[in-house]
Amino acid sequence: MAQTAQQAPKPGSMSGPTQLKFGATPPKKDRHKGSRSWLSRILGGTGARSNRTVWGNFMMILFLCVMASLFLIPVVMIINNAFKPLHELLIIPPHIFVRNPTLRNFQDLGPIFANTLVPFSRYLFNSLFIVALGCIGQIFFASMAAYPLAKYEFPGVHLINRLIVLSLMFSGAVTAIPNFVIVSALGFIDTYFAVIIPVFAQTLGLYLMRNFMGQVYSSVIESAAIDGAGEFRTLWTVVMPAVKPAWITLIIFSFQSMWGVTGGAFLYNEALKPLNAALGQITAAGLARIGVGSAIGLIMFMVPLVIFIIMQSNVVETMNSSGMKD
Amino acid sequence: MEDRIRSNNPRSFRANKNLYFMMAPFLIIFFTFTILPVLTSIFFSFTNWNVLQPPIFLGLENYRRLFLDDPQFMQAIRNTFHFAVIIGPVGYLLSFLMAWVINELTPKLRAFFTIVFYAPSIGGGTFMVFGFLFSPDPHGWFNAFLLNLGVIDSPILFNQDPVWMRTVVIIVSLWMSLGFGFLSFVAGLQTIDRTQYEAGAIDGIRSRWQELWYITLPNMKPQMMFGAILSITGSLGIGAVPAALMGMPSPGYATHTLDNHLNDFGSIRMEMGYASAIAVFMFVLMIGANALVQKFIRIVGT
Helix, strand or coil: CHHHHHHCCCCCCCCCCHHHHCCCCCCCCCCCHHHCCHHHHHCCCCCCCCCCCHHHHHHHHHHHHHHHHHHHHHHHHHHHHCCCCHHHHCCCCCCCCCCCCCCHHHHCHHHHHHCCCCCHHHHHHHHHHHHHHHHHHHHHHHHHHHHHHHHECCCCHHHHHHHHHHHCCCCHHHHHHHHHHHHHHCCCCCCCHHHHHHHHCCHHHHHHHHHHHCCCCHHHHHHHHHCCCCHHHHHHHHHHHHCHHHHHHHHHHHHHHHHCCCCCCCCCCHHHCCHHHHHHHHHCCHHHHHHHHHHHHHHHHHHHHHHHHHHHHHHHHHHHHHHHCC | CCCCECCCCCCCCHHHHHHHHHHHHHHHHHHHHHHHHHHHHHHHCCEECCCCCCCEECCCHHHHHHHHCCHHHHHHHHHHHHHHHHHHHHHHHHHHHHHHHHHCCCHHHHHHHHHHHHHHHHCCCHHHHHHHHCCCCCCCHHHHHHHHHCCCCCCCCCCCCHHHHHHHHHHHHHHCCCCHHHHHHHHHHHCCCHHHHHHHHHCCCCCHHHHHHHHHHHHCHHHHHHHHHHHHHHHHCCCHHHHHHHCCCCHHHCCCCHHHHHHHHHHHCCCHHHHHHHHHHHHHHHHHHHHHHHHHHHHCCC
């Protein structure tokens, strides 16, 4: 990878920069450590910051904090609702914060799940199975297809690329019925396949991967080819590490959408339904189950949030370990 | 403009068989579960189909009815444009602005703020909190606040007054716009090589704004195109938020959108042929919007 550092792109050059991340250490510069204000020390993310004004930094922090407090209200409310006793949940207008926190809502889940047709663990297994296979499959197949579409010239490449963009713009509401007919013709109804296989070819994920991969320099890929690596190996050893932020973003996205799967029209056997479907049946009782409903709301929110936090801090770690840190 | 690998034989199928082999699993599933349903839907748009009986071919009758005989459809077009013109561009710029500002922070703070801004998109129904905020009764948060201040003497009917109904939908949609597009911007900014900024500083880039225009934006084009697609499909396909907040159909069709109209015919009235015609219309609309936006993005940074 050493030779790649020599062809540092000019500012404003069109092509992507990704390849320089490997091993290229940024030139150590005098950062005027002593003269920097605390603000510019917080805002130190992107390297040479001599063109930053203190006033601009201050406005940015202020702006971020105001926006953050606006965005956090519903999240704070979901968390607080789960611990509210019944009379606080029903009060109008609702309070954001809980006054007398209780664990009652979570304890009430116990008796409900003790009487279900299928044990709780079975629902949990279904969810984990569907989410894991769906996410891994989506990233695997999307990356394999995205790489040729982004980096090679072959008959049909532009047609396929165009079809993928077009397919993102057709309403899912009317394709649902043709889709159901196809799924049932393939015999997928009441199998995990019905909810997992179509996800493997979700175009949004492929489009994301393709756009990021287009920024990896061809010269890096070609030098891997000279070393004797085939397309398949080059993809996993050279291209995928370079686009790590892209597939981490895709994991977040596909986890979230797979976690929300209920099976809907495809899964009728109770033993195959995911947790989300079971919890949906519980909250369907509405006002009568508003207590457990809010506990469920928190559980369903926390799982993808935790995955998101883990993944997001992973992006940060990548950047630290590739020589970007101070 | 594109940096593609020059293979020995770009016009031959056989020379590139490895590549087709890599794409095959995706393309087979893509064709079966995406292309095929879309093609059948386009076919159904020329028929009268109630899902239970075989479709009856009508030619262009559905389209004639849409444009000449359906006042709610015209209302839906107006409302959708009204929403999309504001929500699309503003939401897109807001996503980019927030991602860009966050990117200036240290890694830990950057992760923190990304999580804060994306968190509402994780919970499916988080926007329902706006139901309390804009509740039309005098105890709704916003109404109670204004009544206490004495700004108004009777509660604002957020779900009855057409101007307020549209305003509330726009506010909530903008608040929700930091979704997957925002995440891809954050990820895209991470892949920009830091040495470019140092080189830029030496070459005489003086302000944040010059740096944005000459270095950051040209490096972000793929992500900007990705975000643009999401903004277009999200804003022209708006429907879930107005339906959840204002009801379906909304009073006086004041926030009735194309997507609402499609769902009305597709899942309530079971006129799938007519619903497919609406979907085809939205499809054409989005293709046009996308062509326009891609043209804009090409200008950026030049």
